[in-house]
Amino acid sequence: MNEMSNHQPANHFQLEAENPFTLRIDHSKDISESDIRSALKSGDRGFLHSFTTGSAVDGPGIRIVAWTSGCQFKCLYCHNPDTWKLRNGIPVTLEGATAELEKYRMGLKIMQGGFTISGGEPLMQDRFVVNLFTNAKKMGIHTALDTNGSLGNRLSDTNLEKIDLVLLDIKAWDPENHRRFTGHDVRPVLDFAKRLAVLKKSVWVRFVLVPGYTDNPVEVKGIAEFAASLGNVERVDVLPFHQMGRFKWKELNMAYSLENVEPPTPEEVERVCSIFRAEGLKAY
Ligand code: SF4
Numbered sequence: 125m126n127e128m129s130n131h132q133p134a135n136h137f138q139l140e141a142e143n144p145f146t147l148r149i150d151h152s153k154d155i156s157e158s159d160i161r162s163a164l165k166s167g168d169r170g171f172l173h174s175f176t177t178g179s180a181v182d183g184p185g186i187r188i189v190a191w192t193s194g195c196q197f198k199c200l201y202c203h204n205p206d207t208w209k210l211r212n213g214i215p216v217t218l219e220g221a222t223a224e225l226e227k228y229r230m231g232l233k234i235m236q237g238g239f240t241i242s243g244g245e246p247l248m249q250d251r252f253v254v255n256l257f258t259n260a261k262k263m264g265i266h267t268a269l270d271t272n273g274s275l276g277n278r279l280s281d282t283n284l285e286k287i288d289l290v291l292l293d294i295k296a297w298d299p300e301n302h303r304r305f306t307g308h309d310v311r312p313v314l315d316f317a318k319r320l321a322v323l324k325k326s327v328w329v330r331f332v333l334v335p336g337y338t339d340n341p342v343e344v345k346g347i348a349e350f351a352a353s354l355g356n357v358e359r360v361d362v363l364p365f366h367q368m369g370r371f372k373w374k375e376l377n378m379a380y381s382l383e384n385v386e387p388p389t390p391e392e393v394e395r396v397c398s399i400f401r402a403e404g405l406k407a408y
Contacts, residue, residue: 139214139224141174144191144242145368147206147375148173151214152193160210167251171213173206173244175224181361183268183289183328185237188228190221190256192241194248197272198307199295201334201382203369207244218252222259229263238266240291247275254279257286270330274308276316281323289326291361292317296338297346305337314350321354329357329405333388333396334365344399352403360400360407364388 141148152160152171163169173191182189191204193213206212216224225239232238239260246253246269257267270291279287294313296302302310320327329351333339351357366387373380388396400407 139172139175139216141176141191143176144174144189144204144207145372146174147372148193148214149206149209149212149376152211155211155215163215163252164249165251167249167253167255168218170216170218170221170249170252170256171210172216172221173204173213175221177228179240182240182242182270183238183291184266186232186235187237187240187268188225188232189240189242190225192243192246192249192253195243195245195272196248196274196308197245197295199332200305201332201337201365201385203366203372204244205369205372205376205378210248213244218255218259221256225256225260225265226263229265232265238268238288240268240270242270242291245272245275247271247278250275250278250283254283254286261286272306273313273316276312276319284320284323284325287325289328290320291328291330292320293330293332294347294351295332297343297350301338301343317350317354321356324356327354327357329360330363331360331396331400332363332365333393334382335385335388335392337365337382337385339388339392339396341395341399344396345403348400348403348405351400352405357405360397360405362393362396362400362407364393 171193173193176189179187179189193207194210195208260267266288268289269287272293299310397407
């Protein structure tokens with residue numbers, strides 16, 4: 125018996141959350157390894173932390189956001205470490221997730237919003253993400269992918285046609301810092317950014333400002349110059365670090381090294397925005 129079929133009714137009410145800061149763990153712990161592999165290959169099922177409604181910060185207009193589980197990065201400042209493990213996500217069929225999205229179709233049109241897939245890292249489930257975006261496009265819904273960019277080569281150019289906007293997180297410019305903050309190389313992220321530029325795909329760069337970690341002006345300038353050189357970056361969102369996810373590290377028994385880091389002041393955020401603006405970019 126396919127264990128996953130036990131979960132296929134995929135409690136849609138359970139999927140909804142007020143925000144992604146709800147701690148969710150072990151929702152797929154009983155699913156066999158072979159069922160997970162098969163789901164990842166076909167993309168007919170996925171693993172989601174939640175669906176949230178009414179976001180005004182994850183792309184243009186008001187958005188529905190699907191938060192995927194699974195992330196290969198281990199960012200020191202991650203505020204949703206429960207999304208790192210794929211098995212923490214709620215198993216959903218492609219059909220179920222599409223039906224969930226369809227509920228909001230008219231509202232999204234009226235509010236000139238759309239559908240964003242974030243995470244975790246959505247491209248850990250690249251086939252499911254492409255299938256879901258394909259269905260969203262069939263419904264005439266604007267689509268945005270929020271990604272750390274390192275698995276961008278899992279998407280073909282045809283796959284990318286289903287994505288109207290890429291929200292590309294650039295965590296650091298210096299390769300050593302990038303590795304220190306995320307555990308991974310920055311090169312695949314920058315390569316994906318360059319490929320998106322060649323394809324003239326709309327991109328919003330996202331940069332998390334963490335005092336004492338990512339606020340070095342030289343480092344910020346490196347990202348700003350690179351982003352400006354691409355020609356397809358429509359805006360930069362400077363996201364102030366916050367401590368809303370601190371409790372999750374504790375609940376998950378994970379060592380959290382940013383325990384005592386304070387969020388940046390509005391002046392610090394403005395200072396970093398001005399570095400991006402000096403390169404001709406819109407920054408908020
Ligand atoms: S890429 Fe995002 S989800 Fe993954 S560890 Fe970093 S902040 Fe967390």
